[in-house]
Amino acid sequence: MSDSDDFAHRLEALENRAAITEVVLRYARAIDRCDEAMLRSCFHPDARHRHGNFDGASADFCGFALEIVRKVELSHHQLGPVSIELAGEVAYAETYYTALHRFGATPPPSGEPHEDRFSGGRYVDRFERRDGQWRIAERRGISEWMRYEPAADRGFYDGPADQRGRRDRDDPVYRGG
Template sequence: MSDPLDPRLQRLVDKNDCVELVHKLARAIDRCDADLVGRVFHPDATDDHGSFKGTANDFVPWVMEVLKGMRRTQHMIGNVLIETDGDRAQGESYFIAHHVLPGDEGERFMVAAGRYLDRFERRDGAWRIAHRHAVYDWSTVAGASDIWDRASLPDYAFGERGAADLSYAHFSNHAAV
């Protein structure tokens, strides 16, 4: 049996585990990876995204359906504050979420910014999100201005939704992505 970590080191490890969950969830949403979205939550977790309030199990198909109506998304995670207390932690993570939406008059670029208020719990040695509450601070919409003609740039790598994205192959030699 290994010796316990210094309490300060354990707190850092616990905080890092929680921050990784925040980042994994952002990645899962942007890649439209329903399995990964589900894995960051405990089975009995809940989510409050304003227009959605319910179980994390119900959140997964709801958010996947919402994402079908968007061409691309990218969630940027900023300031992350995690406070741990044994096997529980509270987190506040700033986000800026970029969305390209189809429209009758062309694509629209929508940005939403806010914070995720997460409650994390360690169960059976594994940290997961027990509850997420999205708090919105501001948003804006404008015409989309993506200047990249993807078809005429065959040497460029572009992000994809799902397992076709190059990041999946990049991480394929690692067990936990």
């Protein structure tokens, strides 16, 4: 293999890793912003999904997950390292995550939240590149831990509303900052 071939191979591997990582990041944004179109764009149409009590088509998981997330007052997913093994048109990825889900009868500031659920785990994914696009073909969500705490904001909602994230397309990320 020549130096230019080796460089091209390494560059392609970096491009593939970046594209796969972007899908993983897009998934977290889609869940936290309740963006169904973005969430569905992370999966191939025939993708499979196992996460918690769900085992079925990823297309069905998208609706299932958003139904749950829309009922909580907020969610926030933080992603850790993404480890990717490339194998031609297939790739295997493992991503660590932590998540917060705020449960309550009515959203602040009008009501009192009653519980924060923190969890951590991993997404174990099989990606496939089809028609030049990397998407998840199979996802398994693995839970490692969960912690339940009474909700406490200590004045968070006293600050300007435009300084807090939103769970829709009015969030600053959709306006470019």
